[in-house]
Amino acid sequence: MAAWLPALLTTILLGCVEEVEIETDDESIQQARNALVVEATLTDEERTQEVVLSRAADFENDSIVDFDIEDPSTYIIPDLDPETRPILYESGATVAVTDDSGATYPFVEGDPGRYFSQAPFAAQPGRSYQLRITLRGGQRIVSELETLAGSASLDGLRAERASDPLQGEGIRFLVDGTSNGGSDAFFRYTFEETFRVVAPLWSPQEFVLSNYDPCADPVEYTLEIVNRTEENQVCYRTEASAAIVQASTAGLTGGRLRNFPVHFLSRETYKIAERYSIRVRQLVESRGAYSYYDRLRNFSQEGNVFAQVQPGFLQGNLQPEGEASLLVIGYFSVASVSEERIFLDYEDFFPGEPEPPFLVPCSLLSSPEAHPTYCPAVPVLGGSGGGCPLSVIELLDLGGLISYYSDNNETVVTSCAGPHVYVPRVCGDCTVLGSNQVPDFWIE
């Protein structure tokens, strides 16, 4: 077979895909800046309800933060925390929910862009609700009238050992959902995972850097190694689900959804290395909300080379009042919620089998404690580091990227080795990943 043929078929079947610059123009930038994102799901739970307002980011103002350090894999801590994301929250808005009885439930801004109801309240069956937002500039946005679309029970959240063609072996979480009304129920599942994280290369001591002046010659600093004062070996990390998981009982007998997989955890994930808990919330939403999320999910899936889903602006149920160039993203949904939590241990599912690896590869590292001055009187040709990694004091100064492990008693032998052995901070300090407080709901 001619040599070009495989290449040719690859070309035909897979196409040639290359990255290109994203074109943008002033109008698009303007459009993006004028897009308001509304996250508002009113539930039938008696609690403080929440509405989050933010703005879309245009590509000119791409706010993705990245670290430019020589070997990012060693130091980077996955930025999984929504609070630290560079979201352009919309502050100073007036938010209220009204119902068809004339009642108004005002919201107040807590954190920037996050608005909480002044008093706890629950959506009532049969009542219509409307979300009303007035932005700082006076622009008003109202939603359509929404009601609770029935209720359902969440039965039997359970986990089973399973395998997935893409993720391999792991644990699958299944639910059953039963519609309480006669009509079709549309479910959206969100979940929250909480798991114990144990820093794999924890040490009872830590570095403390003070009096650091990199410009002094020689560099001035005080580096102490002290006993840790707070718990940072065992923590608890909580992650909210990001995926859109939906199901409906439409077309199912008895309005009962069975064995629906809400989540799959690869056995390779560090999340299940220790004890793991998942709380699944089942939201019964209107068909409109179901359809909105369904489309949103459909867009974010990659099609194949031949069939690209036609994208476009997804119109939800929120509209600016009057002639406005504002695009409103999101769907004001009123949902009946039921939830369930389970706990599990890795050993229960994979007894005697190797534990999953930690989030990042953790290894013992060493580098010189200090570095030559940044401001030499006579310029030094060819740099000052001698090709070694950043020094301990620089790494600490950059925001505590490392954790102390031990003194270097020939533990790490390299040409750059210094007096200390350290580890990426995430390997020695679990508070990078989670909280050192045991959650209230935690059951051992």
Added chain:
Amino acid sequence: MSETFCSGPTSQTYRRLFLFLAICILTSTHIRAQQPPDTLRIDFAFTGMKPVDALKELSRQQQLTIFYVDEWLPDAPLSRSYREATLEEILDDLLAGTELNYFRYDSQTIVLTRNSRIYDELPDGFFGKPVARTPENDQPVRPPAPLPIFVNEESLPGEMQVETIRIGRQSTGQAGETFTLEGYVRERESGMPVPDVAILITNRGRGMATDASGYYRLELPPGVQELRTRFIGMEPIRKQVILYNSGQLDLLVEEAVEQLDEVVVEADADRNVEAVTAGTDRIDSEESKDIPLVLGERNLLEVAASLPGISKAGEGATGLNVRGGRTDQNQFLLNHALVYNPTHFFGIFQALNPFVTESVDIYKGSIPVEFGGRLSAVFDIRTVDGDTLDLRGEGSVGPVTANLAFEIPVNKGRSSLVLGGRGAYSDWILRSVGEERLSGTEASFYDFIATYTDRINSRNQLKATAYYSKDRFSITRDSLVGYSNRAASVAWNHTFDERNLATFTLANSRYAFDIGFDGEANTDFDLGYSVEETELRAWNRFRMSDRHQLTYGLAAKYYRVNPGSRSPAGPDSDVERTSIPREQALEGGLFLSDRFTVSDRLELEAGVRYSFFGALGPSRQREYPEDQPRNPGTATDTLSFGSGEFVKTYGGPEIRASARYLLAPDLSLRAGYSNMYQYIHTLTNTTTVSPIDTWKLSDYNIRPQKSRQVSLGVFKNINDAEIEVSLEGYYKWSEDVLDFKTGARLLLNEEVETEVVQGDGQAYGLEFLIRRNRGRLNGWLGYTYSRTRVRFDSPYPSEQINEGEFFPANFDRPHDLSLVANYRFTRRYSLSMNFSYQTGRPVTYPVGQYYFNNSEYVLYSDRNKFRIPDYIRLDLGINIEGNHRKEKLAHSFWTISVYNVLGRSNPYSVYFVSEGGEVKALQSSIFAIPIPSITYNFKF
């Protein structure tokens, strides 16, 4: 309409009797062998006789039967004396200076012909009793016109000038040598051989009638031959043939004003390319073989896309866009049977066997009345009639497929079976490649066609066709997609008499696809979809008079759609069995058109088709209030319809009108107006069409699409039709074209009307074509400037696209330039090229990104605001013919071609993915590198 087929005795009996007899004269002797030169020498003398009387005397003396009209001959008395002269010499002399020719059938029968009007008027008493005069044959005989001889000729569009055909290669023959010109005459529409057509060589006084198989053979001296055909009920053909050597000339005769005479001269004559009339194009399968194409696969549809007004969304986009129409607005008819998707593998290959395909007629302007149901274009694909005498075969071996076709005589001289098969061996290649990225992918396709043509007798011909094509591919690891086309038809042509040619067709077509999903453990499913239609059509062409030719008939179609079912695949699947109820509908058309020759210069074709559609129960349809957006929550009622009950009917008259005015013999203007209805639509939510788009019938909530088109064009032939130039403009309005709410779910959606929006469109364009038909260098240059914009407006934002403003359609590509050229170095070697440039397709870009529900999403705004980069591609090919030695068993040729010589990666789509928290724009191209291929073709 009750006498649709005029089979009973009518007041036209006499006329028909006359015609019948006229034909009988021609058929009385089937001259198949060459006519030996009449060597009989005779003596003949007269004095002071009128030529008429002289002829009478000659026929009396020589016991000849001579047919002529008294008025044709001059009145001036003559005196002549011939000694030992041949009859020809006498006649030549007698008729010198008149515009009369004669036509010798056998030794005792001679027909005098006057250039254009021969068999419609014969002397009174010719039949032994007076012929009843009717308005048609009561026209005054026109006064003799001066030379040139081509006077009083019915001008056809495209026949503004006589085409010149060169047959054979000049040889140093001796003076007086004669050559043989032979060939077949067939009816273009049906491909039926036409017997009894008079083939006249007007400048030589030779003539001949075709035999039962349409065959003729003439012995002619070398040089210029003015060839004409005469057959009542058929358009005359006029050709100038320059005979250098013996050769074959096949003629296609026809009737409709939209169509043209075509000449295919085989093997040893220069290739001819037919002219183009307004809104009509024709592609010959044979012609397309020289155009370099991807992977050496002949692709008529790709050639079609190089003509003005026809474009593709890109490589890998199934379907063609004709004059701003969506891809679902085209009708691909294979011997009258609809083929829903005539392509393989995402439109890269055609699903038609190139050796079995004779030609494609493309109607994009004024569509003839006998067609209906699609707004933009009809692609009328015809297969060859098999050879009824000898077994023939043709095949090719290319890098992707192998093709084979046979023509098998069944009943010698009468019927023939054509078998064609084609398959891709890519699966085998894929397996042997072992490339990691290709594991789990699969792609294969094949198609098969069988046609049986039986010329039962001179009045009846039957053609039966069966066709099947199948594709299977798997691009993602967990799904396998297959689709198939099935088409079958029976066409019966019946000649009631020479003025009534009726065609009956019965056709059945089915398109189906299935998706097998074998993914996560309990969600495996099989999804199936199919659409099937059965159509009966009957129409008659009635040549009422020289000035009027009527076409009338009816069509009835029954649709059945299985919109989809999903069933669990495997015992572990928890997928519920779902099935969307079947849909059925009737579509009908009653049509009548008149081709009216107003004058020599002006010709009209005016037709009307009453189009009707009824969606049939059993069905449940939802009712939505007018004052609310249509979504599943706003349905107010569900209506139930019983089996066979009309759910909703639509319909209306469709006007199909066109006119041609000759400004000069080689310059004409054409104008057309038409409006159309379409009741079946594809549902697609992807930017380009894909094979798993479903077809949806109009129903209670989904209205038919409608369009109106006006066009005006000017056509000019230069240098004896060597070069044809045309410029044509159109403007098209569409109503109720379909699109979908952003992110619509279309498969297995019972309430699909809630995802559909219907809007209007505007398209306009100017199409320029210059084409050289002869010479070493031939080909064409086409350029189109066109715009297509659509608007989806509604009081409800959820039913608007781009705030209800007009925006460019996905296939709006303003500039479209194609250059197809073929240069023949020698008889064996030729070089061909194909260059194409198109403005990039509109695309929807994201304008930003946002966080929602703990995840990052891309914000898209106005649809189709940006464009992907322009498309530029050059292909080159070399064709090497095998040598032409006659004793060789098989004739062969090689095609070596390079697709996309420039190696430009023409983007097919641009899409956006979120990777590592960052949005990336990815551009995909299907053929981003030059792709060489070599194909071996053989013929025996």
